[in-house]
Amino acid sequence: NAGVTQTPKFRVLKTGQSMTLLCAQDMNHEYMYWYRQDPGMGLRLIHYSVGEGTTAKGEVPDGYNVSRLKKQNFLLGLESAAPSQTSVYFCASRQGINYGYTFGSGTRLTVV
């Protein structure tokens, strides 16, 4: 039982490039989330999903897209990376409304 796994762990992109971050969970959780964390800040919600095939916008969705084609995977895409998207990205999942969150180990993304 690996919990929540994020790939890659580190990535450097050039401005304008695209990439996809993968979050995979093996706990059969319904809810999945993508957060970003910037220096001196708490985590901010980008997008979330309340079940397979569903996605919704969070607090800071601009510049990102997501997909949840399979229950265990939640993908975060950057179509045209910008330096402002330099951040640490955390994925999280939870079983339901009465359960706590499990976080992945994070992806450190630098856009130059």
Place this chain on the structure above:
Amino acid sequence: GENVEQHPSTLSVQEGDSAVIKCTYSDSASNYFPWYKQELGKRPQLIIDIRSNVGEKKDQRIAVTLNKTAKHFSLHITETQPEDSAVYFCAAHYSGGGADGLTFGKGTHLIIQP
């Protein structure tokens, strides 16, 4: 949406003393309040949480109190130890009106002085 304020941003205490971190939230519909400890370069680690139908919860040296009327909740760490040094985040969970997720405070850097 929900807004969470956290104070202080930095807290320095002597080893063995107590530390208190306070948070306020804005949305009365929030119903779950976790506290996370984050060490440099690591993921947030849940240390304690409380639900809106409970006023206080304790786990060894750590306790959380919730005042729903005033919309604030606090983390109390007693008999602090060097390994308690980290950044602590409070959060409030909301679900409803098409929204779902945690809103985090900006964090408190707790420094334990030997």
